[in-house]
Structure formats: structure tokens, C-alpha cells
Amino acid sequence: MALVVQKYGGSSVASAERIRRVAERIVETKRAGNDVVVVVSAMGDTTDELLDLAQQVCDTPPAREMDMLLTSGERISNSLVAMAIHGLGEEARSFTGSQAGVITTGAHGNAKIIDVTPGRVRDALDRGSIVLVAGFQGVSQDSKDVTTLGRGGSDTTAVALAAALKADVCEIYTDVDGIYTADPRIVSDAQRLDTVSFEEMLEMAACGAKVLMLRCVEYARRYNVPVHVRSSYTTKPGTMVSGSMEDIPVEEAILTGVAHDRSEAKVTVVGLPDVPGYAAKVFRAVAEAEINIDMVLQNISKVETGKTDITFTLPQTDLPAAVEKLTALQGEIGFSEILSDDSIGKVSLVGAGMKSHPGVTATFCEALAEAGINIDLISTSEIRISVLVDDADLDNAVRAIHNAFDLGGEEEAVVHAGTGR
Amino acid sequence: MALVVQKYGGSSVASAERIRRVAERIVETKRAGNDVVVVVSAMGDTTDELLDLAQQVCDTPPAREMDMLLTSGERISNSLVAMAIHGLGEEARSFTGSQAGVITTGAHGNAKIIDVTPGRVRDALDRGSIVLVAGFQGVSQDSKDVTTLGRGGSDTTAVALAAALKADVCEIYTDVDGIYTADPRIVSDAQRLDTVSFEEMLEMAACGAKVLMLRCVEYARRYNVPVHVRSSYTTKPGTMVSGSMEDIPVEEAILTGVAHDRSEAKVTVVGLPDVPGYAAKVFRAVAEAEINIDMVLQNISKVETGKTDITFTLPQTDLPAAVEKLTALQGEIGFSEILSDDSIGKVSLVGAGMKSHPGVTATFCEALAEAGINIDLISTSEIRISVLVDDADLDNAVRAIHNAFDLGGEEEAVVHAGTGR
Numbered sequence: 001m002a003l004v005v006q007k008y009g010g011s012s013v014a015s016a017e018r019i020r021r022v023a024e025r026i027v028e029t030k031r032a033g034n035d036v037v038v039v040v041s042a043m044g045d046t047t048d049e050l051l052d053l054a055q056q057v058c059d060t061p062p063a064r065e066m067d068m069l070l071t072s073g074e075r076i077s078n079s080l081v082a083m084a085i086h087g088l089g090e091e092a093r094s095f096t097g098s099q100a101g102v103i104t105t106g107a108h109g110n111a112k113i114i115d116v117t118p119g120r121v122r123d124a125l126d127r128g129s130i131v132l133v134a135g136f137q138g139v140s141q142d143s144k145d146v147t148t149l150g151r152g153g154s155d156t157t158a159v160a161l162a163a164a165l166k167a168d169v170c171e172i173y174t175d176v177d178g179i180y181t182a183d184p185r186i187v188s189d190a191q192r193l194d195t196v197s198f199e200e201m202l203e204m205a206a207c208g209a210k211v212l213m214l215r216c217v218e219y220a221r222r223y224n225v226p227v228h229v230r231s232s233y234t235t236k237p238g239t240m241v242s243g244s245m246e247d248i249p250v251e252e253a254i255l256t257g258v259a260h261d262r263s264e265a266k267v268t269v270v271g272l273p274d275v276p277g278y279a280a281k282v283f284r285a286v287a288e289a290e291i292n293i294d295m296v297l298q299n300i301s302k303v304e305t306g307k308t309d310i311t312f313t314l315p316q317t318d319l320p321a322a323v324e325k326l327t328a329l330q331g332e333i334g335f336s337e338i339l340s341d342d343s344i345g346k347v348s349l350v351g352a353g354m355k356s357h358p359g360v361t362a363t364f365c366e367a368l369a370e371a372g373i374n375i376d377l378i379s380t381s382e383i384r385i386s387v388l389v390d391d392a393d394l395d396n397a398v399r400a401i402h403n404a405f406d407l408g409g410e411e412e413a414v415v416h417a418g419t420g421r
Numbered sequence: 422m423a424l425v426v427q428k429y430g431g432s433s434v435a436s437a438e439r440i441r442r443v444a445e446r447i448v449e450t451k452r453a454g455n456d457v458v459v460v461v462s463a464m465g466d467t468t469d470e471l472l473d474l475a476q477q478v479c480d481t482p483p484a485r486e487m488d489m490l491l492t493s494g495e496r497i498s499n500s501l502v503a504m505a506i507h508g509l510g511e512e513a514r515s516f517t518g519s520q521a522g523v524i525t526t527g528a529h530g531n532a533k534i535i536d537v538t539p540g541r542v543r544d545a546l547d548r549g550s551i552v553l554v555a556g557f558q559g560v561s562q563d564s565k566d567v568t569t570l571g572r573g574g575s576d577t578t579a580v581a582l583a584a585a586l587k588a589d590v591c592e593i594y595t596d597v598d599g600i601y602t603a604d605p606r607i608v609s610d611a612q613r614l615d616t617v618s619f620e621e622m623l624e625m626a627a628c629g630a631k632v633l634m635l636r637c638v639e640y641a642r643r644y645n646v647p648v649h650v651r652s653s654y655t656t657k658p659g660t661m662v663s664g665s666m667e668d669i670p671v672e673e674a675i676l677t678g679v680a681h682d683r684s685e686a687k688v689t690v691v692g693l694p695d696v697p698g699y700a701a702k703v704f705r706a707v708a709e710a711e712i713n714i715d716m717v718l719q720n721i722s723k724v725e726t727g728k729t730d731i732t733f734t735l736p737q738t739d740l741p742a743a744v745e746k747l748t749a750l751q752g753e754i755g756f757s758e759i760l761s762d763d764s765i766g767k768v769s770l771v772g773a774g775m776k777s778h779p780g781v782t783a784t785f786c787e788a789l790a791e792a793g794i795n796i797d798l799i800s801t802s803e804i805r806i807s808v809l810v811d812d813a814d815l816d817n818a819v820r821a822i823h824n825a826f827d828l829g830g831e832e833e834a835v836v837h838a839g840t841g842r
Contacts (some may be wrong), residue, residue, distance in 0.1 A: 016474060016477035016478050019478050020478055023478070050497065053437060053497075053501055054501065054504055056437035057437050057440050057441055057444075057501050057502075057504050057505040057508065058504035058505055058507055058508035059508060060507075060508075061504040061507065061508075062503070062504065062507050064514065065500045065501075065503045065504050065507065065513070065514075065515055066500075066504075068496060068499070068500040068503075068515050068517075069496070069497060069500040069501065069504075071496075072493035072494075072496040072497050073493075075489060075490070075492075075493040075496070076471065076474075076490060076493050078489070079486045079487075079489035079490035079493075080474055080475065080478050080486075080490065081478075082483070082486045082489075083475055083478050083479035083482040083483065083486045083487075083490075084478040084479055086479055086482065086483050086486065087478065087479035087480060087481075087482075092486070093485065093486075094486055094489050096489075096567075099565070120565075144520070144541075146517075
């Protein structure tokens with residue numbers, strides 16, 4: 001008998017009818033002889049409706065109360081799914097994150113899981129019950145307050161529970177039927193992947209692939225939890241994310257796919273003294289504003305002036321804070337000007353096959369050149385090439401690279417609109 | 422500095438605007454120098470919407486999951502009120518029933534409070550915070566499951582917290598501005614009472630007065646918590662429920678008011694052997710079906726047959742179960758027939774003044790006779806007279822008695838539509 005953890009997204013439980021359909025799938029899994037733990041996101045628009053109410057009563061709602069408010073959404077969907085399962089003749093018990101033992105940091109709105117102590121979940125399973133756990137939430141270790149895990153929190157809840165319960169697999173049911181070689185909405189012949197290693201999936205997620213969030217993949221890799229990405233609406237085989245890239249024989253290593261990201265912005269600090277320590281001052285200032293930077297480029301110093309420029313990318317939402325912080329320190333750091341640009345896009349090629357195939361970078365750049373797309377910045381890792389391009393060129397860039405590396409296939413992709421929770 | 426517990430009903434927080442208004446009142450109380458604990462019901466129609474969803478996914482939802490579902494309503498309203506208070510510049514922290522230490526029995530849907538251990542509430546108050554507690558809910562002592570307290574549960578939560586925190590007063594904000602001598606929707610000159618003793622309020626609640634539920638008044642009396650009933654929409658003085666009837670000087674004792682109840686039904690067991698033990702069999706059968714009976718009348722035995730009839734009243738909703746249970750035992754109990762009637766109404770006169778004023782029963786019956794209303798059944802206690810009349814005569818009966826005892830006044834009543842939670 002296997003132990004299966006399943007996670008269903010908000011659009012999969014957006015109505016009573018969809019809830020009944022999800023319940024049928026859960027009961028099928030149970031009747032096939034498995035122990036089943038299920039994590040469900042909040043129903044469809046619930047979260048947006050609650051956010052809207054919060055905005056109506058207070059301009060800057062305190063984060064602690066926001067977490068208390070938003071976590072009710074998962075409470076509702078989980079108990080409804082438990083009821084629907086009951087209606088199909090199986091036992092089901094729903095637990096809040098706190099009841100399921102999801103212990104987190106106290107960072108309301110973006111808490112991290114510290115530990116999972118699923119004693120009550122285990123007991124309920126042992127009594128033959130299907131267990132529902134409210135995703136996206138936990139309880140803070142210090143103050144015992146209700147917390148939320150931020151974007152992708154329900155996926156992370158599922159993977160963390162799977163790790164703590166030593167589950168055989170964590171199934172993530174979502175709007176698409178697997179991981180694709182590119183976003184099928186942009187590339188019409190994008191191909192579903194049967195398997196992806198944790199490292200490749202990490203790079204894909206870090207580069208903007210939205211099916212799985214980075215934190216969830218990191219958690220799965222650390223605890224070696226196989227993650228099976230499947231569609232809630234079909235019975236197609238999906239994509240299995242598991243295993244290390246190191247275990248893939250060199251001759252079988254391939255290119256995983258093309259990821260893109262439209263959520264970044266670019267900052268250039270112009271006229272910085274080209275003396276050791278000044279670049280560090282720039283990045284320390286940004287770090288103090290709690291902003292994560294992604295790509296970095298330092299231009300060659302102009303000999304006549306002894307000055308240089310530094311360009312870096314960061315989340316668009318953090319751009320105003322970064323500019324404000326740097327401007328405040330202009331005198332101390334001694335640069336002449338800050339330029340910023342939020343109409344940029346990043347396109348990345350990921351895959352273990354890159355290590356053993358020379359010329360990938362050349363083909364990559366040639367493909368973009370042929371499509372008439374200018375490259376703004378390049379950054380690479382062992383299994384990834386990322387470049388920054390103009391936002392308007394991004395879709396064309398994705399298609400050009402996908403095509404240049406022959407990643408296309410025949411199978412038609414299944415895509416539904418979804419939420420990011 | 423006083424400690425004030427306030428409770429606001431669902432209609433008082435039905436919209437963002439009303440929530441902001443409630444927050445203003447709470448902040449005023451805090452700024453007047455009080456510690457404030459607030460219990461808020463679920464917003465307006467939230468409970469009905471959740472019940473509707475439950476019905477759509479499952480015909481007979483399990484009670485445990487129903488409690489998990491419904492308690493999210495109070496979680497939402499409490500965190501929103503906390504946010505609105507924050508927006509007005511005061512600290513506020515919301516707690517679930519479980520976090521606030523409301524320990525209950527495990528009877529899902531109708532749990533009883535066993536104990537309140539408000540350590541976290543106390544700590545938050547000591548740090549200068551206003552505290553919000555989700556009403557209507559607790560956590561079961563044995564299984565640590567989320568429970569609900571049934572009708573009037575939020576009022577009971579407020580009174581129980583007030584008792585555990587040794588609060589100076591528990592203010593219940595509702596749709597009407599106090600306890601009236603009769604329902605103002607029936608009696609136009611019904612008068613607001615300044616004070617009512619616990620015993621009188623208990624009789625009023627037991628006889629159908631809807632402003633406070635019986636359980637809440639019982640709790641308040643047991644722990645001697647003064648309950649101040651006020652309107653959420655006005656600053657009128659309301660009604661103070663406190664003190665024992667015994668403390669009222671005889672010459673000041675008055676008649677409290679006229680209560681009515683439309684929710685009962687009547688059962689007559691015809692042709693029961695007039696031998697000791699047969700009446701007991703009838704009531705044992707009804708008790709085994711978990712049905713509470715109210716009024717009882719046994720007719721004089723007919724000598725020629727050695728048979729008698731027993732009539733009793735019970736909640737209308739329990740009528741089918743009672744008839745089924747008795748019919749199943751017809752052979753054993755040996756009656757000839759069961760008659761039932763659910764178009765009845767009960768009208769009651771309550772007041773400590775009754776003890777010292779002879780002739781109250783006579784005036785009561787004369788008033789109904791003059792109004793041409795037939796009395797079906799009479800039951801009395803030390804401070805109450807109740808009679809059963811035809812449902813169609815009930816409003817007239819209330820008016821006739823209110824008038825006969827000169828209970829009317831000048832002040833105009835404030836009435837809003839409300840919920841019963």
C-alpha cells in the first residue's frame with residue numbers, strides 16, 4: 001500500500017461541481033489501495049474577494065490579521081472536499097495547517113516551513129480516513145499565530161507533508177497536464193516532458209516556469225520527494241520530477257526546455273568609482289532593502305575617468321524601493337546617475353544536456369540574431385543560459401530558441417486558466 | 422480601568438462600511454480608558470452561503486466538517502474588524518475560539534463550553550491590544566477538533582469570556598436597543614426595560630424572547646456577569662440584565678413583560694390506561710428520542726373507561742420524530758391514538774412582581790376572554806404564567822395581556838432585521 005499526497009489548485013475546486021469531481025478522483029486513489037493525504041487551495045476567487053474586503057476596511061491591513069483572514073479560504077475548500085468525499089462513502093477528516101503540524105517562521109504573508117509534525121494526520125490515516133490539510137498555512141513556532149506561506153504555498157505544504165510522512169509520491173494537480181518544453185500559450189508545438197530531474201526543474205522554476213514554484217522544488221529536492229505534475233481535468237500521464245541530474249547517463253541528457261520571465265526590471269548604476277568595495281556598497285544597500293537581485297553585469301571601466309557602470313535585475317515590484325534606497329545613498333556611494341527599465345524580459349534555456357553539447361551558447365545567440373532580437377545581458381550556469389531582451393521581443397525569443405534546439409513535438413497541450421496559490 | 426467584553430451580531434458587520442462603524446465604537450470604548458475584548462459573529466449572510474455550498478457537495482455533510490466550514494465565517498469577520506481597528510490607529514489582535522481557550526464538549530454543531538482558559542487573550546490585553554475572539558466556536562477537550570456552539574453561540578462566547586476574564590460588563594450589541602416588555606413588532610407601545618434580573622430574563626428567554634438566548638443568560642447568571650443589551654446603531658442606554666430577583670424590594674417588583682413563542686407543537690396521547698407508570702412510559706419514549714418537552718397537561722380520567730389523555734408541547738422541528746417514536750411503542754404503552762397540532766402559539770407573562778400581586782392569573786385569563794381567545798393549556802411558575810392558544814390568535818393575545826397589565830410606554834422602539842447566531 002502506497003501513501004500518496006495530492007494537491008489541487010484553486011481552479012480545480014472553484015465550484016461545487018468541480019469539488020465533487022476532485023472528490024471522485026481522491027476516492028478512486030483511495031479505493032485503488034492507497035493511503036491518501038490531500039492539500040487543497042482556496043476556491044477560485046475566494047482569495048481575491050477576501051483581499052478586496054480587507055482593502056475596504058483598512059488601507060494597510062496588518063500582516064498578522066491578513067493571514068488570519070486569508071487562511072479561512074483553505075479552511076472552506078478543505079472542509080467542502082471532505083464533505084464531498086463523505087458523500088461518496090469514504091471517511092474524510094480536514095485539518096488546518098496548525099492542526100496538521102505545519103510549523104513555520106513568524107514572517108506573516110511569507111512564512112517558511114521549519115518543521116512538520118503530522119501526528120494527527122498519521123493517526124487519521126491509521127484509522128482508514130482520507131486526510132485533508134489546508135494548504136498555504138501554518139502556525140508560527142514562537143507566537144503560535146496563524147501564518148501563510150506566500151506564493152506557491154499550497155504546493156510547498158503538499159511536498160513538506162509528503163516528506164514528513166515519507167510518502168511515495170506527491171501529486172500536484174494543476175491547470176496544465178505537465179511540465180512543457182516552453183509555455184504552450186507562446187509556443188504551439190511545445191512538448192510535454194515525461195521526466196525532469198530536480199536540478200533542471202529548479203533552473204526552470206527559477207527562470208520563470210510557473211507550474212511549480214522554486215520553493216516547492218527546493219523542498220522536494222532536499223527531501224527527495226518525487227513530484228508528479230498532472231492535470232486535474234484529464235487522466236494524461238503528466239510529468240514526474242525526481243532524481244538527480246547526476247544519475248542521467250550523459251548520452252541521454254537532453255535540453256529540458258525554454259523558460260521565460262516577464263516579472264523583472266533592470267537597474268543601471270552609472271559612473272561608479274572603479275575601486276574595490278564600491279560594487280559591494282551598491283549590493284549591500286539593495287540587500288538592506290530586503291530585495292533579491294538576479295543577473296549582474298559590470299561593464300569594463302573607462303580608463304580616462306576611472307569610473308564604471310553596474311547593471312542588475314530585480315523583481316519589478318521591488319524597483320521603486322531599490323531606486324529610493326540607492327538615491328538616498330548617492331553621496332556615500334558616489335555614483336553619478338541611476339537608470340531603470342521595467343520593460344524587459346528574460347528568456348532561458350535549461351537542460352543537463354548542455355554540459356555535454358558544445359556550441360549551445362553559439363546556437364542560442366545565433367537564433368536570437370536571426371530573429372532580429374538584441375541581447376541586453378547574458379548570464380549562464382552549468383545547465384542554463386539566460387539572456388535579457390526587450391519585453392516586446394520576449395515571445396519571439398522563446399519561439400526562436402525552442403525552434404533552434406528542436407524541442408517541439410506533436411502532442412497537443414492542455415491549458416486552463418489558473419491561480420498562483 | 423474597566424474590562425469590557427463586547428459582542429456584535431452578524432448584521433452589525435454585514436458590510437465593509439458597517440465593520441468600520443463597529444470598529445469606531447470599539448476604539449471609542451478603548452480610548453475611554455477600558456480594556457476591550459470583542460466577539461463578532463459571521464458577516465450577514467456568510468453562514469447561509471456556506472451552508473448552501475455544503476448542501477451542494479453532500480446531502481448529509483458530517484457534523485465535524487460542517488463545524489470546520491462554518492467557523493471560517495467568524496474568522497473572516499473578526500480579522501476584518503481587527504484590520505479596521507488598526508486603520509483607526511489602535512492595536513488589535515484576533516484569535517480563533519481555540520486560540521482564545523474556549524474548550525468545549527465534542528458535540529459538533531451544538532457543543533457546550535466546558536472551560537475558558539484565556540491566557541493569550543490576557544497577554545494581548547496586557548500589551549495594550551484590543552482583542553477580537555471568533556464567536557460561536559471552540560475546540561473539543563478530547564479530540565482537539567473545531568466545534569460550534571449552536572444558536573446564540575456568539576453571545577455565550579462573550580459571556581463565557583467575560584466570566585473567565587472577570588470582566589466588569591458584557592455588552593451585547595444587537596438589532597434592538599434593549600429588552601422590551603413585548604415584541605415591538607407586535608405591540609406598538611412596548612416599552613424598553615432599564616434593568617431586568619437574571620431570573621426574569623431566564624423566564625423571558627425560555628418563553629421565546631429572542632434578544633438573548635437561554636444558554637447565554639444561564640451562563641451569565643451562574644457566573645454573575647452583568648449583561649448590557651444595546652443597539653449597534655444607536656447610543657441609547659439599552660437594558661442591563663443583572664442581579665438576583667431576590668434583591669429587588671417587594672414594593673418595587675414589577676411585571677417584566679410578555680413573551681411569545683411560535684416554535685412549538687402540541688401532542689395529545691389519547692386513551693392511555695390511568696394506572697401509575699403509563700405517563701412515565703410516554704415521557705421516557707420522547708426523552709429517548711432526545712426531545713425536550715415543555716408544557717404538560719393530564720386530563721381527569723374518565724371513570725367509565727379507566728383511561729386518560731396526556732397533552733404536551735415540544736419544538737415543532739421534533740414533532741415528526743416524537744410521533745414516530747410513540748407510534749412505534751403504541752402496543753407497549755397501550756394508548757389508542759395520537760393527535761398532533763403545530764398551529765399553536767404560547768404567550769407568557771413574566772415578572773417578579775407577580776409574587777406580591779394577587780389576582781394576576783385572573784386578570785390574565787379575563788384579558789384573553791375579553792379578546793375572544795380560547796385558552797388551550799395553562800402552566801405557571803413563581804414568576805411566570807404561560808398559556809397555549811391558537812397560532813392565529815397569538816399576536817392578539819400578546820397585545821391583550823400587554824394592555825391588561827399596563828406595560829405600555831411612550832418611547833419608540835428601534836428594530837432592525839437580524840440573524841440568530
